[in-house]
Amino acid sequence: MNLSPLNERFVLHFGEMGSRWGVNRTVGQIYAVLFLSPEPMNADQIVDALGISRSNVSMGLKELQSWRLVKLIHQAGDRRDYFETPKDVWEIFRTLAEEKRKREIEPTLTLLRDALMETPLDEAERHAQQRMREMHQLIELATGWFDEVQRLSPDTLENLMRLGARVQKVLEFASFLRPGKDGKD
Structure with missing residues (x-):
């Protein structure tokens, strides 16, 4: 599969953005190729499209599966694994938001809850704990709102x-x- 100039720009951009979003360039490019593909692709097709090693594709696909951003598909009569992204962009948005929350927000809330349970040793710690309480309240409010928004059609x-x-x-x-x-x- 040869990438058209339009598709190539999109794929290269997603590779650049991947590092800003917490994944490496290759993972971003793999996702972009799968997102644009009208049909599920196997690893060899992804290797051909991107010109990267088979091992990089395998690792990238595993990472995308852990993010729940690609699905494994089996095709009758073919032993190879095929992959595709969800078709609905809203499903992709929700999945990405849920995964970011699980990986970034929840650990922060856990740290804040633990810190707020401790007895402050001095005025500086009381001040720090008050600031943490404010941050905890804001994050809880935002995540509560996000939970409600997630339930909307x-x-x-x-x-x-x-x-x-x-x-x-x-x-x-x-x-x-x-x-x-x-x-x-």
């Missing part, structure tokens, strides 16, 4: 995202309508 989520800053106007109006409220929380 893709259509509802898309509409919410399209609203953008206009959501603030809806919230201000709703606050205005509540009896006994001056519009401030």
